[in-house]
Structures are given as C-alpha cells and as structure tokens.
Amino acid sequence: MGDGPIHAFSGIYATSQLGRIVVDTLTRVRDTTPARGRAAKRNGISDVAKAAGVSVTTVSHAMSGQGQVSAETRAKVLRVAAELSYAPNRIASALRRQRSGIIGFVSDEIATTPFAGRLVLGAQSAAAQRGMLLMVVNSNRDVLVERDQIEALLAHQVDAVIYAKMYHQQIELPALLHQIPTVLVNAFDPAVAAPAVVPDEEAIAEAAVELLIRDGHRSIAHLTVAEDTPAMRGRLAGYRRAIQRAGIGIDERLIVRASVERGAAATGIARVAFASFLERGARPTAVFCFNDQLAMGVYQAAALFDLRIPRDLSVVGVDNLELIADNLAPGLTTVALPHYEMGRWAVDAATMMLERSDAMPGEPGPTRMASHIIERESVAQPVGAMHRAGGAPPI
Amino acid sequence: MGDGPIHAFSGIYATSQLGRIVVDTLTRVRDTTPARGRAAKRNGISDVAKAAGVSVTTVSHAMSGQGQVSAETRAKVLRVAAELSYAPNRIASALRRQRSGIIGFVSDEIATTPFAGRLVLGAQSAAAQRGMLLMVVNSNRDVLVERDQIEALLAHQVDAVIYAKMYHQQIELPALLHQIPTVLVNAFDPAVAAPAVVPDEEAIAEAAVELLIRDGHRSIAHLTVAEDTPAMRGRLAGYRRAIQRAGIGIDERLIVRASVERGAAATGIARVAFASFLERGARPTAVFCFNDQLAMGVYQAAALFDLRIPRDLSVVGVDNLELIADNLAPGLTTVALPHYEMGRWAVDAATMMLERSDAMPGEPGPTRMASHIIERESVAQPVGAMHRAGGAPPI
DNA sequence: TTGAAAGCGCTAACAT
DNA sequence: ATGTTAGCGCTTTCAA
Numbered sequence: 001m002g003d004g005p006i007h008a009f010s011g012i013y014a015t016s017q018l019g020r021i022v023v024d025t026l027t028r029v030r031d032t033t034p035a036r037g038r039a040a041k042r043n044g045i046s047d048v049a050k051a052a053g054v055s056v057t058t059v060s061h062a063m064s065g066q067g068q069v070s071a072e073t074r075a076k077v078l079r080v081a082a083e084l085s086y087a088p089n090r091i092a093s094a095l096r097r098q099r100s101g102i103i104g105f106v107s108d109e110i111a112t113t114p115f116a117g118r119l120v121l122g123a124q125s126a127a128a129q130r131g132m133l134l135m136v137v138n139s140n141r142d143v144l145v146e147r148d149q150i151e152a153l154l155a156h157q158v159d160a161v162i163y164a165k166m167y168h169q170q171i172e173l174p175a176l177l178h179q180i181p182t183v184l185v186n187a188f189d190p191a192v193a194a195p196a197v198v199p200d201e202e203a204i205a206e207a208a209v210e211l212l213i214r215d216g217h218r219s220i221a222h223l224t225v226a227e228d229t230p231a232m233r234g235r236l237a238g239y240r241r242a243i244q245r246a247g248i249g250i251d252e253r254l255i256v257r258a259s260v261e262r263g264a265a266a267t268g269i270a271r272v273a274f275a276s277f278l279e280r281g282a283r284p285t286a287v288f289c290f291n292d293q294l295a296m297g298v299y300q301a302a303a304l305f306d307l308r309i310p311r312d313l314s315v316v317g318v319d320n321l322e323l324i325a326d327n328l329a330p331g332l333t334t335v336a337l338p339h340y341e342m343g344r345w346a347v348d349a350a351t352m353m354l355e356r357s358d359a360m361p362g363e364p365g366p367t368r369m370a371s372h373i374i375e376r377e378s379v380a381q382p383v384g385a386m387h388r389a390g391g392a393p394p395i
Numbered sequence: 396m397g398d399g400p401i402h403a404f405s406g407i408y409a410t411s412q413l414g415r416i417v418v419d420t421l422t423r424v425r426d427t428t429p430a431r432g433r434a435a436k437r438n439g440i441s442d443v444a445k446a447a448g449v450s451v452t453t454v455s456h457a458m459s460g461q462g463q464v465s466a467e468t469r470a471k472v473l474r475v476a477a478e479l480s481y482a483p484n485r486i487a488s489a490l491r492r493q494r495s496g497i498i499g500f501v502s503d504e505i506a507t508t509p510f511a512g513r514l515v516l517g518a519q520s521a522a523a524q525r526g527m528l529l530m531v532v533n534s535n536r537d538v539l540v541e542r543d544q545i546e547a548l549l550a551h552q553v554d555a556v557i558y559a560k561m562y563h564q565q566i567e568l569p570a571l572l573h574q575i576p577t578v579l580v581n582a583f584d585p586a587v588a589a590p591a592v593v594p595d596e597e598a599i600a601e602a603a604v605e606l607l608i609r610d611g612h613r614s615i616a617h618l619t620v621a622e623d624t625p626a627m628r629g630r631l632a633g634y635r636r637a638i639q640r641a642g643i644g645i646d647e648r649l650i651v652r653a654s655v656e657r658g659a660a661a662t663g664i665a666r667v668a669f670a671s672f673l674e675r676g677a678r679p680t681a682v683f684c685f686n687d688q689l690a691m692g693v694y695q696a697a698a699l700f701d702l703r704i705p706r707d708l709s710v711v712g713v714d715n716l717e718l719i720a721d722n723l724a725p726g727l728t729t730v731a732l733p734h735y736e737m738g739r740w741a742v743d744a745a746t747m748m749l750e751r752s753d754a755m756p757g758e759p760g761p762t763r764m765a766s767h768i769i770e771r772e773s774v775a776q777p778v779g780a781m782h783r784a785g786g787a788p789p790i
Numbered sequence: 791t792t793g794a795a796a797g798c799g800c801t802a803a804c805a806t
Numbered sequence: 807a808t809g810t811t812a813g814c815g816c817t818t819t820c821a822a
Contacts, residue, residue, distance in 0.1 A: 039549075039576065045800065054808075056809090057802085061808085066802085067802090087546060087549065088550065088800070089490075091486055091798090092800040095798090096814050102530075110516060113509075124532065133530060134531065135531075136531040138515070151482060152523075155484065155485045179437075180435070329695070452795095490798045490817095491816045
C-alpha cells in the first residue's frame, strides 16, 4: 500500500470474488490524486447480492421495502450495501420502471432576478422530500432555445415539467408540453387544463393598504406601472377594494402610473412620475408602490420635496428585493412574493398528478398563493393620526 | 374523428402495425385537454425501424452517424424519424453507453445573489452546445443537505460535477466527489488536483485603479472588508501594485477596512467607516471599493460631507449588482465578475476530462479568469486634473 | 451496407 | 421468504 487512496478488503470479503468490491475499513487519508476522466465504477446490485449471499431480487426488495424479506436478511443486505456504498443506479431503475425521478424545471430567466432562485429552491426542497431531482433549464426568453431545452428534457424522460415565468402573466403553453404532466408557475393558460399557481395579486395590495390604514392613513396613493399585466390589474383592484372597505372614497388623483420598462431605469422614471405628481399639489400621507424599484424612486422624489420617510410619507413596496429594501434608509416595508412556496406547490402538484393520473391539483383556474409583508421602517402613523386609526384627514 | 387532438395516419403507415405510430398530418388544433398523469408513450427506435422498413441497427446508425449507411437509407430513416417525432431515449442510451449526458451542478447558494444565475447560465449554454444537460442542486450551505444532493447526483450517474461557491474561497472538496470528474468554480482545494477556476482578483483591482489613474487621480482610497478572504487579499494586492506601478507611493492611511458581514447591513457600516475616515481629514479624490454595497455606503457618506459624485469623489465598485449600480445616482462604475465565463469554462473543462481521461484542463493551480469594467457615471477627472493624467495632486 | 443479438443494471411477474 | 428470468430502449460488436 503506497501512495494514493488507502483501500482494504474487510474480513468477510477478503477472499471475495470481485475486484469491484472494495471497502474502506481504514480511515481514508486525504486523496490528492482523485479520479480523473471517468467516474469510478460503482458497485451494482449483483455485487451486493454476491457479497450478501442472496439473489438480486432479495437485494432489490430489501432496499426498496417492496416484497417480503425477513428482518434479518434485510438487515444483512442493508449492512452489506452500506459497506459497499451501494446505491441503486437510477438510470437502470428509470429504464425499467419507466420513471426517471426527474422533474424538468423550465424557466424563462434565471440570472437577473432573485425570483428564479427562490422558485428553484422551493421546488428543489419539495422534490428532495420525494426523492426526485430537478433538471433546471432556462431559455433566456428565447423561444427557439426553449424548444430545444424542452426537447432535451423530454429525451431525458423527465416525469413532469414545471414551467415557470418570472413575472405573472398569461401564456400559451408550448405544444411540446401537452404530452407530459406540466404545472405552470407565475403563469396561466386559459386554453389548457394544467395546474397553475400564481401570486394572489389582490391580496398583496389589500395587505399593504390595510397595514397603512391600520396606522391611521386615509390618503393613500398608489404608484403603479402603465403596462397592462395581471399583476398591475390585480394590485390596483386590491388597492381599490381595501380603500373602499375602509369606508374611504377612491380618489382617482391618487393613482399614478409610471410608464416604465422592466429593469433598472424604473427608479428614475418613478422619481420623475411621483415628483410631478406631488408638484401638482397632491399630498398623500402614504404610497403603496407596485414594486420596490418604484418605491426606491419615491424615496428619491420625497427627498426632492423635503419629505421625510416615514414621518411625512409612509411607503410600501412589493417584491422584497433585499438589495433594495435593506439598503434604503429607512428600510423599506414591502410585500414578499411567494416564490419559494409556489416552487414547492408546483412540485407537489406535479407529483400528485404522477401518483394519480386522474388528479387535477388546485382550483379550477390558477391557484392563488398568499404573500407576506416584511416590515421594516418605512411606515409610520401620519402626523396627526396619533394612536388611533382614522385620525384627522390630512391636507 | 371527434374532439380532442386531431390525429391521422399518413398514407404510408395507413396499414401500419403499431398503435403507437401516430402522425400529425393535419394542422394540430389547440388541445384543451392535454395529457395528465402520465407522459404520452413516445415512439421508440423500433417504431422507426418498422415504419422505415429497416432494422433498429440501421436506425441507430443513421441517427448517430456512426456506422455505414447509404445516403438514401439514411435520408429515409431521418424523414420517418422526424415524422414520428422520434428522439432517442437518453435513459436507455445512457444505460447502454454508461454515459448519462448529465453534468451535476452543485451550488452552495442560489437564491440570494445574482451570481448563481449567471454561473448556471454560462454552464448551461456550454452544456447545451455539447448536447449535455445540467442537473442543478443547491445546498443552502448545509453540509448534510449537500451530501444528500451529491449522492442523488451520483445515483443518477452524472458524468461529471461542477462544484461552485458563490464567493471565492478555499475549500475542502467533499470526499464523495473524489470518485468522479469534478471542476471547482470560485473555489480551490490545494489538496486535490481538480481543475478550478476563480476570478483574477488582482486584475480586478488593477483594472479599477488604472481606470482612475488614467483619469488623473493620484490620491485613491481603497475601502475593503476586514474578513481575510482570497478576494480581499487579491484586490488589495492589485490595488497596491497598480498604485506603485504608476509611480505613486502607497499611503496606508488611504486603505480603510469596514468590518462587515456579508449582506445587507454592509451599506450602513460602509457609510460609517468611510465617513469617519473622511472626518479624520483624509481627502482622496477617488475610492476603489471592494464591492458595490460598500460603494453604496460611500455614496451615502459622500452625501453627508457634501461631496458630489463624481465631481468631488470618483467611485468604483465590484460585482455589477445591477439593482444597485443602475439605481444609484449617478450610475456606479463597477467591475463585473466573470461568473458566466467561469460557468462556461467549468463545463468545457469537465467535458474535456470526459473525452480524454488523462487531460487536466487549465493551469496548475486555479485558472484565473479576467473580469471587465462596466462604466457608468461615477468616475470623472479630479478637479484640477483637466485633460491629462498626473494633474496637480489634490489635498 | 445491413441485420441479429447481447447486454447495460435494475424491477417485477412469476416460480419455488 | 427467496430465486429465476424477462425485458425496459438503446448501442455495439459481430456476422452476413
């Protein structure tokens, strides 16, 4: 035994048949020349069977808990399997069972928002619990790439696919996915009866506005985007509903739209939009913003008008982009979208379809998932409201 | 033919044997009741063989370009395969060839930085070019979870694994990975001869500092972190080298450390650190910051001292966190880390090892990859420097 | 140039 | 309770 990894045959296999059966009984020293090129040949079920002196069937049964195996045989098989660090070859298993144990995760975008990560994380943790693995592909919003990626997933016999978008939207499900159990995330296709999960946009706005109302605000602006999306519509509707439910009349002048493209410039445009809004004499005590970037713009606009947040103006955003929300001073109170939860839900829905092929998880229509508010320091009672809700209306 | 998907047998298969051979010859109408439960049975190689009137061997050869097939036979097979939308079952192929075509991608973290996304994107695009797929798992920095995930990857017979960290660091490669070709990203293990790729930290600092020197700055501060990491050391060394190379003496008083934990609070702590530094009378005309969050803190500190960026103080960051760099006013000039490129490199290195098992890609020691500067508006010539480098030294 | 057949490692139907 | 065996869909000898 010279350099390199230290291997030893343990007692029971000392006279053993197969070169492949190699057991570490000594403490492994640090291996400075690890495997290159090819993966080391791993022990297979027949290696275990031989070493344990049983048939492969028994090993299979013992490992999977399927058939009937006596407790002692089972224990022995398990012990030997552990010693040989045997784990079933999922490729062979997949071929035989016609189940790969892989869920494809198709995302339109993975690098420019933190949403993708949370979605993947949620999906992955649910998948792990069920002994499945995720195969993540990402199209960068290129339909051709997406097609190729989906074909690759299908060729790899994924059991199901999660089709996720980063922004809540209506879509047309790629035809390729009609042949396989698919669940939509942050998206829905009215023409296809596939389970779908989306954020409950109205609830987001209601939660935010109710938080403000509870603190005594009666003059609450909504800074939103011009683009007509489910998110924009839903949050606007939720805003209206919460305002009205509190017995406050809707003041259309308090609803401001910033025509903004997605992405960075949002902040500047929001600042301009909101500043010109204040310029025209509007004096809300609070703003509910469509997203955190818009909220960041409001911080800048407030500075221009010498308005202190939260003393003179309370602000609530949506998205919980930590890079923004934590770094703003004061910290931004915002609504966190349920990406992690939607990821989990999607995998659960997919496996449910796999187990009972007649099952259709969720509601008819997209399942709407609740968000939660992350409170930081950008909300306070309006001056004059003091310790009760419904204080003196400002202006 | 009633509702549902419209299918038709094309002429040549009208009398055909197999129910499975189903060809769309009519335009497909929109399917509102897609597959649930199980994936639709896909045509296999023998379906193609029968339809084309050849053996499966010939189909295999024709599809893969391996053996000798006459041009016409080949054309026919390909046509039939396309009509049956046949694609080889990668599971069966993997079992036979002992090559899964899957690369495992192990990441310590996927949700809280944009880095993971860019790494995955780079790796994925390189993998796609080689007909491989990525299986992404993520441990959330939990060693136990990591172990399980790696075991799952091995059970799925991944051909190689990419082991990626989000922050450049020295690590000890998990023992499980010694048995399979592995490439490290943003990390290195001196005890293991595995290919590794990391950012060239010194070059990052040199590029930033040289940009400032070119604009005429002679008094350049470096705001860095206290934590002793390869990134901190490398960038500090690069800073010193660039300064000295320009014939400017190192002024140790210009090197400021903010003891900061990763994450959000960085900004505030950086502001305090840099403010107290200015308070003591230090008057650099530019700061090179260890990262963008620190740079954001400098913006805040500058505001406290009535210093205008870039007129009174130029600022350069590292990371190109677009949420920060784009939203700061003025936009932050910063160095973008080569995450995408490292992802690509890793996959290329892994496939190289797979092809020639004696190959050891890259340099001895981690391969260092160049970054690039993203210029925005936070750098200008110092007052008095005017149009030439080496203008009047300030103070 | 084409085809027959073995076999990758496993699971499950069917003995015993 | 345990074992024998066929076969998942493909690739690859080897033979014709």
